Amino acid sequence: xxxxxIINQISIFSENKPGRLAAIAEALEKSHVNIYAFSIAExxxxxxxxxxxxxxxxxxxxxxxxxxxxxxxxxxxxxxKDQPGGLHEVAQILGDAGINxxxxxxYSGKEAAVLILRVSQAGEAISKIQAAGxxxxxxxxxx
Amino acid sequence: xxxxxxxxxxxxxxxxxxxxxxxxxxxxxxxKVPFFKNKLRAEGLSADSIHTPDDVRxxxxxxxxxxxxxYPFGFFAVPRRDIVRIHTTSGTTGKPTVVGYxxxxxxxxxxLIARNLTMVGLTxxxxxxxxVNYGLFTGGLGFHYGAELMGMMVIPSxxxxxxxxIEMINDFGVTSIHCTPGYALHITEVVEQxxxxxxxxxxxxxxxxxxxxxxxxxxxxRLSIRAYDxxxxxxxxxxxxxxxxxxxxxxxxxxxxxxxxxxxxKTGETxxxxxxxxxxxxxxxxxxxxxxxxRTGDITMIxxxxxxxxxxxxxxxxxxxSDDMLVIRGINVFxxxxxxxxxxxxxxxxxxxxxxxxxxxLDEMTIEVEMNRQTxxxxxxGLVGLQTMISRKLHDALSLRTTVRLVEPGSLPRFEGKAKRxxxxxGDL
Numbered sequence: 001x002x003x004x005x006i007i008n009q010i011s012i013f014s015e016n017k018p019g020r021l022a023a024i025a026e027a028l029e030k031s032h033v034n035i036y037a038f039s040i041a042e043x044x045x046x047x048x049x050x051x052x053x054x055x056x057x058x059x060x061x062x063x064x065x066x067x068x069x070x071x072x073x074x075x076x077x078x079x080x081k082d083q084p085g086g087l088h089e090v091a092q093i094l095g096d097a098g099i100n101x102x103x104x105x106x107y108s109g110k111e112a113a114v115l116i117l118r119v120s121q122a123g124e125a126i127s128k129i130q131a132a133g134x135x136x137x138x139x140x141x142x143x
Numbered sequence: 144x145x146x147x148x149x150x151x152x153x154x155x156x157x158x159x160x161x162x163x164x165x166x167x168x169x170x171x172x173x174x175k176v177p178f179f180k181n182k183l184r185a186e187g188l189s190a191d192s193i194h195t196p197d198d199v200r201x202x203x204x205x206x207x208x209x210x211x212x213x214y215p216f217g218f219f220a221v222p223r224r225d226i227v228r229i230h231t232t233s234g235t236t237g238k239p240t241v242v243g244y245x246x247x248x249x250x251x252x253x254x255l256i257a258r259n260l261t262m263v264g265l266t267x268x269x270x271x272x273x274x275v276n277y278g279l280f281t282g283g284l285g286f287h288y289g290a291e292l293m294g295m296m297v298i299p300s301x302x303x304x305x306x307x308x309i310e311m312i313n314d315f316g317v318t319s320i321h322c323t324p325g326y327a328l329h330i331t332e333v334v335e336q337x338x339x340x341x342x343x344x345x346x347x348x349x350x351x352x353x354x355x356x357x358x359x360x361x362x363x364x365r366l367s368i369r370a371y372d373x374x375x376x377x378x379x380x381x382x383x384x385x386x387x388x389x390x391x392x393x394x395x396x397x398x399x400x401x402x403x404x405x406x407x408x409k410t411g412e413t414x415x416x417x418x419x420x421x422x423x424x425x426x427x428x429x430x431x432x433x434x435x436x437x438r439t440g441d442i443t444m445i446x447x448x449x450x451x452x453x454x455x456x457x458x459x460x461x462x463x464x465s466d467d468m469l470v471i472r473g474i475n476v477f478x479x480x481x482x483x484x485x486x487x488x489x490x491x492x493x494x495x496x497x498x499x500x501x502x503x504x505l506d507e508m509t510i511e512v513e514m515n516r517q518t519x520x521x522x523x524x525g526l527v528g529l530q531t532m533i534s535r536k537l538h539d540a541l542s543l544r545t546t547v548r549l550v551e552p553g554s555l556p557r558f559e560g561k562a563k564r565x566x567x568x569x570g571d572l
Contacts (some may be wrong), residue, residue: 011521013516013551013552015550015551015554041523042523043526043530044530045548045549046526046548046550047523048521048522048523048526067552067553067554068552069514069516069519069551069552071520072521073521
């Protein structure tokens with residue numbers, strides 16, 4: 001039941017040097033993978049590119065073929081109203097539910113804005129968000 | 144000025160006789176070490192096989208790896224009770240090389256240091272600041288006792304806290320300093336930043352890492368001193384094996400204590416004066432750890448002409464290494480030590496590169512290692528932690544702070560022939 005709300009984020013190790021993001025994006029373009037959302041987390045000389053895509057398995061295999069280190073990471077996605085106060089409403093729910101966020105990023109989709117969250121206990125977070133009145137997305141709802 | 148004029152100027156027949164006598168003694172001393180005993184016996188050699196100092200060529204070479212394999216005390220030729228001190232030097236993997244000294248060895252070593260310091264014009268009137276590591280590194284205690292023996296006022300300042308070092312030089316009227324050339328240049332810069340000068344200082348003794356003539360000119364003009372090159376290695380007591388005189392044209396190698404040869408490192412063939420090759424040394428007075436034809440790995444040559452100072456054989460300043468040993472901030476580092484550490488960490492691949500740079504006149508080592516796709520968690524935290532863990536393990540193994548950079552799998556060069564994993568980008572200065 002909760003499992004359907006767990007989404008595969010694709011995490012790619014990348015050195016922090018010019019051209020790496022272009023290489024990743026080009027590979028995804030060539031294999032017709034659409035990117036819904038992405039963010040880059042960086043430490044001194046390297047970073048992790050995180051993306052939500054429509055075909056995670058295809059994306060992973062094409063990037064691995066190019067030599068990238070790729071991993072799936074479980075994240076959850078929460079609907080937000082795409083209007084002032086949308087983030088506040090969701091953040092309030094997370095706060096009330098006592099959910100600690102490891103990292104988050106967001107995109108503005110066709111139907112609603114979406115907040116993507118990496119939390120330590122995804123299953124527990126899902127129940128708490130639902131109990132607090134939040135609305136979660138399935139992988140098929142993305143876009 | 145001479146400290147031990149008789150030994151320093153011994154030439155011709157007198158020198159040969161002394162060298163022959165001491166070489167024969169060294170061989171008998173070496174026979175107390177199973178390694179040498181077996182090797183000499185296998186080749187049917189003994190002290191009786193030696194009739195002139197040149198007969199040293201009959202003896203087999205000794206390599207740094209031999210010392211490492213006998214860790215810790217396998218090369219000691221005297222009972223443990225006669226060893227009064229040990230020092231260590233980094234080995235090629237994990238374990239260091241241990242060198243031991245009898246009371247007589249320490250006295251002989253201090254005598255050599257006293258000769259060196261006297262040779263560059265220092266006297267008991269001088270004040271000597273010894274700004275090197277005082278631990279297991281031979282440069283600290285080695286210079287300390289030699290400088291004390293010749294009667295200078297010695298300041299065992301050791302390393303670190305450059306401003307305090309500068310303060311001491313000025314407050315105590317220091318006239319001579321011993322440190323690595325890199326640290327000397329760092330001191331110079333700090334002096335200039337502070338808008339001060341070191342008026343009392345007149346002599347700098349620099350060693351433990353290779354340095355150029357350009358660096359000498361830089362140090363001499365900016366500090367208003369004379370800068371002298373000091374050469375040695377722990378296996379031959381430590382610093383003091385060879386040293387420049389005031390001519391600053393080659394280093395006098397003490398022929399009553401060390402029998403030196405230059406060989407072709409590939410063929411082992413002896414080369415003549417003026418020919419560049421690997422320096423091979425046989426100790427002539429070491430009790431605790433006699434060494435026969437020790438391959439130093441250092442590339443130099445014997446200078447042909449006589450030195451106006453009246454002392455004997457000189458070698459050129461060290462031109463490089465015949466092996467892949469690096470000297471980083473005075474510490475010996477073998478790439479194999481780095482490899483050993485990295486291979487023990489399964490979160491990284493087995494490909495790596497080592498870059499050596501000089502930043503603010505101090506050596507910096509950067510190690511690039513490929514992350515391992517199988518153990519990639521997808522999270523940044525894990526990678527940062529991994530990088531820190533690798534740095535810590537390298538520090539434990541090398542006693543050096545390094546910068547570790549994780550790179551993408553498959554991104555480092557693969558070598559078909561001999562791997563060139565070390566890129567030394569240190570220029571002249």
